[in-house]
Amino acid sequence: MNIPFNKPFLTGKETTYIEHAVKNGKISGNGVFTQKCHSFFEQQFQFKKVLLTTSCTDALEMAAILLDIQAGDEVIMPSYTFVSTANAFVLRGAKIIFADSSPQNPNIDITKIESLITNKTKAIVVVHYAGIACDMDVIMDIAGKYGLFVVEDAAQAIDSFYKGKALGSIGHLGTFSFHETKNIISGEGGMLVINDERFIQRAEIIWEKGTNRSAFWRGEIDKYDWVDIGSSFLPSEIIAAFLYAQLEQLAKIQAKRQVLWDKYYEQLKPLQELGLIKLPYIPSYATNNAHLFYIICRSVTERKKLISFLQSKNINAVFHYLALHKSPYYIDKHKSNKLNYTEIYASSLLRLPMYYDLEIEQVEQISKLITLFYKQ
Numbered sequence: 001m002n003i004p005f006n007k008p009f010l011t012g013k014e015t016t017y018i019e020h021a022v023k024n025g026k027i028s029g030n031g032v033f034t035q036k037c038h039s040f041f042e043q044q045f046q047f048k049k050v051l052l053t054t055s056c057t058d059a060l061e062m063a064a065i066l067l068d069i070q071a072g073d074e075v076i077m078p079s080y081t082f083v084s085t086a087n088a089f090v091l092r093g094a095k096i097i098f099a100d101s102s103p104q105n106p107n108i109d110i111t112k113i114e115s116l117i118t119n120k121t122k123a124i125v126v127v128h129y130a131g132i133a134c135d136m137d138v139i140m141d142i143a144g145k146y147g148l149f150v151v152e153d154a155a156q157a158i159d160s161f162y163k164g165k166a167l168g169s170i171g172h173l174g175t176f177s178f179h180e181t182k183n184i185i186s187g188e189g190g191m192l193v194i195n196d197e198r199f200i201q202r203a204e205i206i207w208e209k210g211t212n213r214s215a216f217w218r219g220e221i222d223k224y225d226w227v228d229i230g231s232s233f234l235p236s237e238i239i240a241a242f243l244y245a246q247l248e249q250l251a252k253i254q255a256k257r258q259v260l261w262d263k264y265y266e267q268l269k270p271l272q273e274l275g276l277i278k279l280p281y282i283p284s285y286a287t288n289n290a291h292l293f294y295i296i297c298r299s300v301t302e303r304k305k306l307i308s309f310l311q312s313k314n315i316n317a318v319f320h321y322l323a324l325h326k327s328p329y330y331i332d333k334h335k336s337n338k339l340n341y342t343e344i345y346a347s348s349l350l351r352l353p354m355y356y357d358l359e360i361e362q363v364e365q366i367s368k369l370i371t372l373f374y375k376q
């Protein structure tokens with residue numbers, strides 16, 4: 001038995017649709033499959049406007065351009081996140097103000113945001129860690145009070161909801177990832193969601209290298225020009241075709257992941273009751289999209305031992321983010337505030353294998369081994 005941490009799931013239709021895209025004779029971006037994906041997302045999740053991108057990193061970079069982030073502007077975000085959440089804004093010259101995570105789960109601690117706001121603050125970027133919603137009403141209220149923009153890094157949060165609203169549809173902008181480690185994949189891939197109408201027209205221009213080519217394609221203008229800054233953010237039809245095959249199976253993929261997630265929770269709950277580990281916390285306002293299953297160990301040493309123990313049984317469990325405020329690139333730029341919970345998650349959070357093809361019996365086996373580790 002060899003259980004990897006992740007294994008990309010294929011529905012079987014991916015190569016068929018790629019073949020269709022090739023036969024359509026248009027394999028660059030913004031063709032039939034891109035439109036199909038756009039319509040799917042806009043209908044399924046009530047996103048006002050979406051644009052596929054080649055990664056969530058790209059979508060975040062588009063967000064930073066759209067919000068007109070300038071050198072010296074401050075952007076508040078959690079330190080416990082992926083590099084791109086911060087890097088996209090650093091590329092525009094922003095100073096990142098890192099906030100601590102909540103004691104309940106790795107999401108930004110909403111009680112810490114307001115004290116970090118200055119007259120240079122331009123935006124708050126929240127990350128729905130493990131696909132579990134941040135408390136968006138509170139965050140949108142704070143943003144409204146100080147005139148700030150909100151970007152939801154919903155890279156892990158496809159098909160997850162906050163009080164009935166799809167994650168990614170609440171902030172001014174939202175970003176998603178279809179990297180092969182996420183629930184719905186296209187190898188590399190992503191999407192920008194534009195919920196504030198003021199940004200829609202400019203988003204299309206930035207997406208198409210700073211030109212108004214999208215309007216030209218629709219026949220709204222008779223030639224296209226260089227009208228703004230931008231880049232090549234749109235994916236080819238080959239990627240969109242792959243993604244569309246996945247979207248058709250969204251419900252099936254999510255249902256299976258949910259079963260696996262619930263099994264882990266049920267099996268590991270006794271260890272939480274004994275105070276040996278902590279399991280994911282899902283607030284009543286949030287749904288669970290079963291993006292990942294994690295446990296919190298009591299120390300970095302214990303986590304290291306558990307990783308080796310599972311590895312000796314050919315099970316690959318992995319830790320997650322290192323704190324960005326302590327990264328080689330940012331440590332000297334970070335304000336001196338200590339981020340206690342960020343450090344706890346960085347040193348003690350462990351992700352267990354989670355992918356569509358994982359079997360329920362394997363979840364039981366993994367859980368039994370973890371129980372054995374803690375009982376010995």
Ligand SMILES: *Cc1c(COP(=O)(O)O)cnc(C)c1O
Pocket residue numbers: 054055056057058081082084085127153155156176177178179188189190
């Ligand atoms: C995966 C991930 C990203 C990056 O996504 P890419 O599509 O690989 O660029 C950004 N933020 C978070 C929170 C992620 O989980």
